Amino acid sequence: MSIPAVVDPTLPMRLPHSMGYNKHSLLLDGFEDYIDMGDTPLVDFGNGDFALEICLRITNLAQGRCAIFGKDALAPNRQFFLLWDINNDNSNALQLAYFVGGVWVRLTTGPNFLSDTSFFHHLLAQRRGDFFWIYLDGLRASSGAGVGVHGVMDAIAAKLQIGHREIIGEFLDAEIAYARIYGRSFTQRQVEYNMLNYTKPITDNLVMWLPMEEGQGLTAYDQSGNALNGTLTPAPTPPIWTDVRKWELRD
Numbered sequence: 001m002s003i004p005a006v007v008d009p010t011l012p013m014r015l016p017h018s019m020g021y022n023k024h025s026l027l028l029d030g031f032e033d034y035i036d037m038g039d040t041p042l043v044d045f046g047n048g049d050f051a052l053e054i055c056l057r058i059t060n061l062a063q064g065r066c067a068i069f070g071k072d073a074l075a076p077n078r079q080f081f082l083l084w085d086i087n088n089d090n091s092n093a094l095q096l097a098y099f100v101g102g103v104w105v106r107l108t109t110g111p112n113f114l115s116d117t118s119f120f121h122h123l124l125a126q127r128r129g130d131f132f133w134i135y136l137d138g139l140r141a142s143s144g145a146g147v148g149v150h151g152v153m154d155a156i157a158a159k160l161q162i163g164h165r166e167i168i169g170e171f172l173d174a175e176i177a178y179a180r181i182y183g184r185s186f187t188q189r190q191v192e193y194n195m196l197n198y199t200k201p202i203t204d205n206l207v208m209w210l211p212m213e214e215g216q217g218l219t220a221y222d223q224s225g226n227a228l229n230g231t232l233t234p235a236p237t238p239p240i241w242t243d244v245r246k247w248e249l250r251d
Contacts, residue, residue, distance in 0.1 A: 022243040022244065022245055022246065023177070023212075023213060023243070023244055023245075023246055023249070024212055024213050024214065024215040024241055024242070024243060024244075025175050025176060025177045025212050025241075025242055025243065025244040026175070026176045026212050026220065026232070026239045026240070026241060026242070027059075027174075027175045027176075027239055027240040027241075027242050028163045028171065028172050028173065028174055028175070028176065028239050029171070029173065029239070029240075030059070030060055030063050030066070030171050030172060030173025030174075031171055031173075032171060032234055032237070033163060033164075033171060033172075033232075033233070033234075033237075033238065033239040034161050034162060034163035034164030034171060034172070034233050034239075035161065035162040035163055035179075035210070035220055035230035035231070035232060035233065035239070036159055036161055036230060036231045036233045037159065037160035037161060037162070037208070037228055037229075037230050037231075038159055038160065038231075039157055039158060039159050039160070040160055040228060041155070042183075042207050042208070042226055042228060043071060043079075043080075043160055043181060043183075043207060043208075044079075044153065044155040045098075045127075045153050045183055046152050046153060046155075047151065047152045047153070048183060048184075049126065049127055049128050049129070049183070049184050049185035050080075050126060050127050050153075050181070050182060050183055050184070050185070051124055051125070051126035051127075051180075051181070051182040051184065051185055051186055052068075052069045052082050052096070052124070052125050052126070052180075052181055053122075053123070053124045053125075053179065053180040053181070053182070053194065054068060054069070054122075054123050054124075054162075054176060054178070054179045054180070055120055055121070055122050055123070055176070055177040055178050055179075055195075055198060055249060056068070056120065056121065056123065056174045056175060056176045056177065057117065057118075057119065057120045057121070057174060057175040057177075057244075058084070058114055058116075058117055058121075058173070058174050059117055059173050059174055059175060060117065060173040061090065061092060061114075061115070061116075061117060062090045063084075063085070063090075063172075063173040064085055064088050064089075064090065064170065065083060065084065065085045065086060065087070065088035065170050066083070066084050066085070066163070066164070066170040066171055066172045066173070067081055067082070067083055067084070067161065067163065067164055067165040067170065067172065068082045068083065068084055068123075068162070068163070068172060068174075069081060069082040069160075069161075069162055069179075069181070070082070070083075070160075070161050070164065070165025070166070070167070071156075071158050071159070071160045071161070071165070072158060072165040072166060072167045073156075073157075073158035073159070073165075073166035073167055074166070074167060075102065076102050076154075076156065077156040077157050077158045077166075078099045078102070078104070078154065078156065078158070078167070079098065079099055079153065079154055079155070079156050079158060080096075080097065080098035080099065080153065081095075081096075081097055081098075081165055082094070082095070082096050082125050083095045083097075084172065086108055091111035091112065092111060092112055092113050092114060092115070093108055093109050093110060093111050093112075093113060094108070094109045094113045094125070094134065094142075095107065095108045095109070096125040096126075096127075096132050096134060096146075098127065098153045098154075099153065099154045099156075100148070100149065100150070100151040100152060100153065100154065101151070101154065102154065103148060103149075104148055105146055105147070105148030105149065105150055105151075106132075106146050106147050106148060107132035107134065107142060107143075107144060107145075107146035107147075108142075108146075108147075109134060109141060109142040110142070113136070113141065114136075119248070120175075120177055120244065120248050120249055121136060121137055122135075122136070122137050122138065122194075122195040122198075123135070123136055124186065124191050124194070124195075126182075126185045126186060127150075127185065128185035128186075129150075129185075130145055130150040131143060131144060131145055131146075132144060132145070132146045133185070135186075135188070135191045137195065138188070138191055138192040138195045138196075139188075140188060162176070162179055162210075162230065163176075163239075175242065175244065176212060177198075177212060177244050177248075177249055178198060178209070178210060178211050178212050179208070179209075179210045179212075180194075180201060180206065180208060180209045180210070180224075181206075181207045181208040182202075182205050182206055182207060183205040183207050184204060184205035186202075190202060198249055199211075203224075206224045206225075207224060207226060207228065208222055208224050208226065208228045209222060209223045209224040210222060210223070210230055211223055214241065215241050216241055217232075218231060218232045218235060218238055219231060219232065220232065
């Protein structure tokens with residue numbers, strides 16, 4: 001997909017308030033809610049690049065450690081994750097990690113990665129070669145080789161989940177506007193493009209795209225073409241469909 005040659009530098013990188021209409025979003029309660037994608041080989045990225053992208057509003061800064069994305073069960077079934085508040089001390093550092101031969105390779109941001117509950121934020125975390133890059137609202141927030149030796153990501157039996165990971169009972173307290181996974185990495189300009197054009201993202205090597213536009217029911221449907229649909233869990237009291245104004249996301 002082609003992208004603009006120049007992203008307008010006058011636009012603030014923070015997701016702004018402006019005019020627009022509503023779209024649906026999904027509210028996870030931080031207690032038992034998550035989206036279950038099942039065990040899929042589509043995210044067995046091997047030695048290749050990958051990117052985890054989400055637009056969310058953290059609704060509790062004191063929720064402790066929890067998974068934003070996780071394909072991570074009990075050892076040896078651990079593959080990758082993106083964790084909020086990795087130190088479980090409400091310092092709210094973020095960590096991106098994947099496993100090579102059962103040993104994790106990881107990059108951790110500094111504390112207070114996000115410090116508000118009022119705004120939606122665009123987050124993209126990726127592996128690019130032997131480096132990690134984490135972007136917040138279109139700007140690089142952290143990067144580097146991280147800790148550990150890069151290599152071939154373990155391919156294991158575990159469920160891909162959003163807002164949780166099988167390894168432990170830690171649930172994300174947040175409102176999610178959309179989520180995507182790619183089998184590729186991004187330049188900063190491409191990150192900015194996806195943030196600015198959330199309804200028309202780059203589609204090259206797009207593995208999963210949940211626009212969260214259903215507004216009802218127990219399924220978040222994948223628009224990547226891979227039919228990687230998410231089941232809202234638990235069924236008796238699932239995450240709540242709600243609305244977010246488009247001007248909060250930047251269309």
